[in-house]
Amino acid sequence: MKxxxxxxxxxxxxxxxxxxxxxxxxxxxSIVKAFKLNREAMPRINVEDSGEIHFAVQCRxxxxxxxxxxxxxxxxxxxxxxxxxxxxxxxxxxxxxVLTCPYGCIVIDxxxxxKTVTKCELCVKNAGNEPWCVKQCINxxxxxxxxxNAERQAVL
Amino acid sequence: MSVNYIPATFAVLRDTDRCxxxxxxxxxxxxxxxxxxxxxxxMFVHExxxxxxxxxxxxxPTNALKITENPNSFRKASNYSQQLILENYRQAATxxxxxxSMGNPQDFPVYWDKMLINASQVTNPSIDPLREPMETKVFxxxxxxxxxxxxxxxxxxxxxxxQLELKYPIMFSAMSYxxxxxxxxxxxxxxxxxxxxxxxxxEGGLHQDFYQYKTNTIVQVASGRFGVSKDYLxxxxxxxxxxxxxxxxxxxxxxxxxxxxxxxxxTRMIPKGTDAISPAPHHDIYSIEDLRQLIFSLKEATDYKKxxxxxxxxxxxxxxxxxxxxxxxxxxxxxxxxxxxxxxxxTRIRDNVGIPIELALASVDQRLRDEQIRNEISIVAxxxxxxxxxxxxxxxxxxxxxxxxxPALLAIGCHLCRxxxxxxxxxxxxxxxxxxxxxxxxxxxxxxxxxLVRAWDHEIxxxxxxxxxxxxxxxxxxxxxxxxIGLSDKELQILxxxxxxx
Ligand code: SF4
Ligand code: SF4
Ligand code: SF4
Ligand code: SF4
Numbered sequence: 099m100k101x102x103x104x105x106x107x108x109x110x111x112x113x114x115x116x117x118x119x120x121x122x123x124x125x126x127x128s129i130v131k132a133f134k135l136n137r138e139a140m141p142r143i144n145v146e147d148s149g150e151i152h153f154a155v156q157c158r159x160x161x162x163x164x165x166x167x168x169x170x171x172x173x174x175x176x177x178x179x180x181x182x183x184x185x186x187x188x189x190x191x192x193x194x195x196v197l198t199c200p201y202g203c204i205v206i207d208x209x210x211x212x213k214t215v216t217k218c219e220l221c222v223k224n225a226g227n228e229p230w231c232v233k234q235c236i237n238x239x240x241x242x243x244x245x246x247n248a249e250r251q252a253v254l
Numbered sequence: 255m256s257v258n259y260i261p262a263t264f265a266v267l268r269d270t271d272r273c274x275x276x277x278x279x280x281x282x283x284x285x286x287x288x289x290x291x292x293x294x295x296x297m298f299v300h301e302x303x304x305x306x307x308x309x310x311x312x313x314x315p316t317n318a319l320k321i322t323e324n325p326n327s328f329r330k331a332s333n334y335s336q337q338l339i340l341e342n343y344r345q346a347a348t349x350x351x352x353x354x355s356m357g358n359p360q361d362f363p364v365y366w367d368k369m370l371i372n373a374s375q376v377t378n379p380s381i382d383p384l385r386e387p388m389e390t391k392v393f394x395x396x397x398x399x400x401x402x403x404x405x406x407x408x409x410x411x412x413x414x415x416x417q418l419e420l421k422y423p424i425m426f427s428a429m430s431y432x433x434x435x436x437x438x439x440x441x442x443x444x445x446x447x448x449x450x451x452x453x454x455x456x457e458g459g460l461h462q463d464f465y466q467y468k469t470n471t472i473v474q475v476a477s478g479r480f481g482v483s484k485d486y487l488x489x490x491x492x493x494x495x496x497x498x499x500x501x502x503x504x505x506x507x508x509x510x511x512x513x514x515x516x517x518x519x520x521t522r523m524i525p526k527g528t529d530a531i532s533p534a535p536h537h538d539i540y541s542i543e544d545l546r547q548l549i550f551s552l553k554e555a556t557d558y559k560k561x562x563x564x565x566x567x568x569x570x571x572x573x574x575x576x577x578x579x580x581x582x583x584x585x586x587x588x589x590x591x592x593x594x595x596x597x598x599x600x601t602r603i604r605d606n607v608g609i610p611i612e613l614a615l616a617s618v619d620q621r622l623r624d625e626q627i628r629n630e631i632s633i634v635a636x637x638x639x640x641x642x643x644x645x646x647x648x649x650x651x652x653x654x655x656x657x658x659x660x661p662a663l664l665a666i667g668c669h670l671c672r673x674x675x676x677x678x679x680x681x682x683x684x685x686x687x688x689x690x691x692x693x694x695x696x697x698x699x700x701x702x703x704x705x706l707v708r709a710w711d712h713e714i715x716x717x718x719x720x721x722x723x724x725x726x727x728x729x730x731x732x733x734x735x736x737x738x739i740g741l742s743d744k745e746l747q748i749l750x751x752x753x754x755x756x
Contacts, residue, residue: 108695110282117276117315130316133274150689236313238695 099179100244102220102229104154108239109145111152115231115240116141119156122221122230138209142218143231144202154231154240156218157182157203161247165195165204173214181220189214259343262302265324272318273297279310279319284678284690307671309680341601352601353508355674355684357501357593357638357660360605364593365612365745366644370754372735374722381724383715389725390711390718392655394418394492394632395561395585415585416561418492420655421450422711423726424645426703427590427636427657428474428496428565430456432509432518432530433597433674434663436463437694438683441666443467444696445703454657457496457507457532459521465489472563475552477506478532480522484555492560492586493552495545497536498567500594500637503608506532508598512677515686542578549583561585568592568614568637569607573621580622580631588657589614591637595660597684598675611637612651616749619652619731642713649714651749652731665706666699 120139124132132139143156166174173188191213195204207216221229232242280288285303311319328336374380395417402410446453447470454472459481473490509530519526549562565588591611615635622628635648636657667681674684682694737754
């Protein structure tokens with residue numbers, strides 16, 4: 099399955115991917131509306147900065163999916179391709195997955211007062227239909243690629 | 255502190271209806287223009303620091319930004335422009351020589367824009383480059399005057415001087431590692447390799463990592479002799495002796511200490527953080543005979559396998575100087591016009607010294623032909639070749655190939671803000687600051703360079719086809735293909751062309 103990968107040698111820490119992710123998942127038709135009408139527009143990608151090092155992190159769609167195993171209601175599931183998604187109808191906001199995710203990629207949904215969590219679903223469910231963070235990155239730092247397990251291990 | 259006489263050059267306009275306060279502009283402006291104020295929950299600016307590099311405008315996700323000239327203006331006078339007044343203020347405040355970068359922006363005539371290209375009608379058919387073969391490959395180096403044949407009838411190539419084979423007639427001019435970044439060098443090197451043309455190290459030596467692109471590298475030897483070693487000479491397909499640069503004839507290079515990073519200091523073989531100032535002359539060259547000695551020393555050092563290039567700035571008497579160089583043993587002559595770019599030059603020199611490449615090229619080509627030594631040396635024109643039509647005109651005036659630098663930098667993001675000497679280039683080109691260098695992604699940039707040269711090549715072929723010419727060889731020095739417009743008799747005479755309508 100194609101997944102999103104970041105190359106920290108190219109990431110500039112501009113944080114624009116966060117804003118585009120928030121827009122992609124806001125349901126609004128423009129980024130201005132997403133932030134002006136919908137103040138809690140929230141990204142599922144998070145850019146980590148430390149001095150000169152920056153990289154964007156979002157769900158890795160891991161092979162062993164600890165979050166799916168930990169989820170007490172079955173709200174988190176993984177499909178045959180390996181895409182990890184969330185069914186917010188089932189989520190009860192216990193945050194067990196938040197504690198389990200080794201990358202800190204499960205996001206508490208502030209929009210509904212933290213009643214549920216949300217996460218990157220590779221933009222398959224939103225209007226974007228292709229990863230917006232990849233499309234909008236200004237330096238080609240995030241890519242959407244099919245990599246083998248060995249290649250994935252090498253970067254982890 | 256006293257009153258600062260200098261107002262902001264640019265106004266930064268932000269449409270607050272659009273701005274979502276993402277602060278990307280703040281993070282990306284190396285001049286620290288934008289800032290967020292939490293009390294007002296609003297973005298503000300220090301606009302006096304803006305250089306109009308357009309970085310923030312380009313990345314703003316909501317197109318909320320516009321940079322314009324500051325509408326504030328001094329009282330108008332034709333003899334004292336605001337620019338001149340400000341420059342005097344600046345010098346009064348600092349006591350220093352004014353520095354500038356990129357090409358001469360003053361309002362001198364651009365002769366390319368005063369020449370028109372021919373096309374065939376009726377009597378000689380034009381050629382369609384998409385349907386018929388069209389040749390823009392060139393070989394640079396000394397050419398035989400006579401053909402001698404081997405007993406079996408093949409042409410005798412044994413005495414052939416070394417040649418540079420260019421798949422496209424356009425090369426990337428000298429830009430040193432130091433003046434431009436590692437990523438910019440990597441982009442140029444990879445693009446030249448993919449295209450089958452050449453890039454030029456400039457006077458700053460060659461980073462170890464780039465020795466792998468040696469078949470497409472021209473190594474430069476300038477008066478400072480930075481980074482010159484046997485390995486360096488061997489790493490070039492040709493060696494260029496830089497006698498002068500169009501942007502600053504008569505003086506040497508100047509790399510501000512801010513740009514002499516660890517790696518640059520290693521490559522140049524000079525201490526870190528020190529200004530790298532190359533001497534105005536080569537201290538061992540005071541005559542054509544001395545130049546000849548250096549040419550042959552370099553040839554000797556490299557087994558006579560590589561062409562030696564001599565680069566001069568276009569100045570008065572350029573034709574006589576070129577004639578000397580053609581007799582000095584050099585294989586290729588580069589003439590760099592006064593609009594050529596630079597990473598740093600004294601403003602007064604950049605704006606007032608030298609002559610246009612169009613006139614220099616025409617007079618050199620004519621002089622060498624008159625003296626019947628044109629075959630002794632190939633001519634490369636440089637210094638503000640801005641487009642494929644400038645290129646076609648340059649070939650018709652006698653150039654064998656061209657060097658481009660400003661268009662190459664434009665291809666990789668330069669917005670011509672002319673602040674290279676500040677060493678804070680927001681596009682990661684003219685800087686050594688790692689966070690800024692990172693902004694230039696060579697994987698993206700080298701493809702853009704390749705695209706640019708291929709696009710120009712398509713257009714050159716189209717214009718050649720229009721003239722009924724199917725090989726660059728038939729365009730070179732073919733001044734009948736040009737007509738002047740709005741030029742005086744003297745200008746037409748120097749350019750060696752007729753006026754439009756003739
Ligand atoms: S948009 Fe690209 S460069 Fe900017 S922070 Fe995100 S990954 Fe990094
Ligand atoms: S793929 Fe879509 S949802 Fe996932 S981080 Fe990127 S923009 Fe956000
Ligand atoms: S980049 Fe654009 S939207 Fe973001 S803070 Fe700056 S002006 Fe506002
Ligand atoms: S210097 Fe460049 S990035 Fe900074 S405000 Fe001016 S145009 Fe924008």
